Amino acid sequence: MKTFLLMAVFLVPGVCATQSDRTDQIIQKAVTAMGGLDRIHAIHSLIFRGFHYEGSYKQEFAGSKTGDAVLIRMRPGARLVGCRPEVPGCDSKWSGIVEAFDGQHGWELNWPKQRLVKTVNKAERALRCGAQFDFLFIDYRERGFRAAYLGRKTVLGKEAEAVQVDQEGCSSAVYFFNPGNFQLLMTQLTIPIHARGDAVETIAVYKEFKVVEGVRLPSRSEEVNLRTGEVLGGGEWTSITANTLHDPKIFEPPSVHPTGITAIVLEMLQSAADATPGEMISAYSRFRATDEGRRGDVTYDMNWLGYELLKVDKYDHALAVFHQIIAENPSSAEAYANLGEAYLQQHDKAKAISAFQRAVDLGLTGDDVTSKLAALRRQE
Numbered sequence: 001m002k003t004f005l006l007m008a009v010f011l012v013p014g015v016c017a018t019q020s021d022r023t024d025q026i027i028q029k030a031v032t033a034m035g036g037l038d039r040i041h042a043i044h045s046l047i048f049r050g051f052h053y054e055g056s057y058k059q060e061f062a063g064s065k066t067g068d069a070v071l072i073r074m075r076p077g078a079r080l081v082g083c084r085p086e087v088p089g090c091d092s093k094w095s096g097i098v099e100a101f102d103g104q105h106g107w108e109l110n111w112p113k114q115r116l117v118k119t120v121n122k123a124e125r126a127l128r129c130g131a132q133f134d135f136l137f138i139d140y141r142e143r144g145f146r147a148a149y150l151g152r153k154t155v156l157g158k159e160a161e162a163v164q165v166d167q168e169g170c171s172s173a174v175y176f177f178n179p180g181n182f183q184l185l186m187t188q189l190t191i192p193i194h195a196r197g198d199a200v201e202t203i204a205v206y207k208e209f210k211v212v213e214g215v216r217l218p219s220r221s222e223e224v225n226l227r228t229g230e231v232l233g234g235g236e237w238t239s240i241t242a243n244t245l246h247d248p249k250i251f252e253p254p255s256v257h258p259t260g261i262t263a264i265v266l267e268m269l270q271s272a273a274d275a276t277p278g279e280m281i282s283a284y285s286r287f288r289a290t291d292e293g294r295r296g297d298v299t300y301d302m303n304w305l306g307y308e309l310l311k312v313d314k315y316d317h318a319l320a321v322f323h324q325i326i327a328e329n330p331s332s333a334e335a336y337a338n339l340g341e342a343y344l345q346q347h348d349k350a351k352a353i354s355a356f357q358r359a360v361d362l363g364l365t366g367d368d369v370t371s372k373l374a375a376l377r378r379q380e
Helices: 002-011 014-034 037-042 055-061 121-129 260-271 277-288 291-295 299-311 315-328 333-345 349-361 367-379
Strands: 045-054 069-074 078-081 097-101 106-110 115-118 146-155 158-166 173-177 184-192 199-212 215-225 231-242
Touching (some): 014 037, 014 146, 014 158, 014 173, 106 121, 115 260, 146 173, 199 231, 260 277, 277 291, 277 315, 333 367, 349 367
Antiparallel strands (some): 045 069, 069 078, 106 115, 158 173, 184 199
16 A cells, blocks of 8 residues: 555656645745735844733733733844843843743743743743744745645634644644735644643734734734633734844843842752752752741742743652642642642643642632643543
């Protein structure tokens, strides 16, 4: 059977050429609909300002036209989320939380706590793959990508021409274009949410666009879980500014000077590569035995550490952290919800159900935990 199929391909030499031609025809029309290649290439940097929301926070921003979200991009692949003093309009200050990709490596910064980490594993991959300045279908051959026409599809009730682009080492992106004018409607990716756990099929639905320097760019979008239809988040760029940045150093991390519990959790995170969970926790126990450790508010930093360990699939270490938090805060619903997240990522459904249920019993409300608990119970 395999031999017959191979022969069939060689006997119909025009099939591959036709498929490739159709792919390039759609991409060329899509590029033209955006504003044309020359105008796209003329933009070398972009500053997006507006607001974004995640999950249940949607209603907080519904109808709002203000916000403090900032996204900065520069060719060929530098990206920064947040403000820093060198960026026009940032009022000479850092955002509380900043994440960036400098073209080679990613980093995350909590400025008030002076906590800086280099991204690894899924977080590093997510930043690297998301740092491409242009949509992947633009100049895809020159950038070493592969593209294929998938045919006409109906997605979320909309008919669209679908083109898949493969970027080595990253999730394939599927772009859906309006069959009439070839304007971009949606982009589908398969990625882990928050750079941890299993990959999820998500689709960005573009609701509005702005024309910047003659190029049509998405300005309002919503991200949807394609399997469940759940809205994962979204946002709106109320302003988009082009070609005002020139120094790539703005994507490099600053010098920081962490102290107290912040320095301890960074030490614990680094030690987790070689130390046992018990050895890692011993550093925390020693700190808690000091006057500073007894007085300090440590829960925020320990929760951060637990989720950083989940990003690198260090389940035993993450569980040790979350159990330590519960030992010190036995009535905390949030602590049990975080423990449930760890078990959920580890695929231990029974323990995830137990932890989530305990969070609910302790008074935690919100769609996130209750929906996860209901989904897990349906799978039993």
